[in-house]
Amino acid sequence: MNVQAYVMFNGRTEEAIEFYKKAVGAEVTALMRFRDAPEAPPPGMVPENWGDKVMHSSFKIGDAEVMASDGCQSDAEGFKGISLALSVKSPDEAERVFNALAEGGEVTMPLAKTFFSSNFGTLADRFGVSWMVVTHD
Structure with a gap:
């Protein structure tokens, strides 16, 4: 599956x-x-x-x-209740992709050290897609 x-x-x-x-x-x-x-x-x-x-x-x-x-309608509401999780191998890569995805979007949690990762952050990109970026190091 x-x-x-x-x-x-x-x-x-x-x-x-x-x-x-x-x-x-x-x-x-x-x-x-x-x-x-x-x-x-x-x-x-x-x-x-x-x-x-x-x-x-x-x-x-x-x-x-x-x-x-593109779907079958152009007036649907934005994304809600789901995020795409992007796992990367290094803090440098996390910063690069986080900043690229955030361009024209909205950062909801800046990249920061957490108890589970050296870098974790969340954002909604310019299309309204919610992303979580996490470093697995």
């Missing part, structure tokens, strides 16, 4: 992927646009002008695969 995160970006998936490529070295493994679907979605499920939007994508961050889509 395997559980993977599937993140809905409500029309901003391509922008998010480009951001994650730069911030954490994401590598795209698949990308399909709504216009490429073999059958049209049911009426009203996808806005008419969404042919170029991302129907499905996947990308790797380290050994983990994250899937993403």
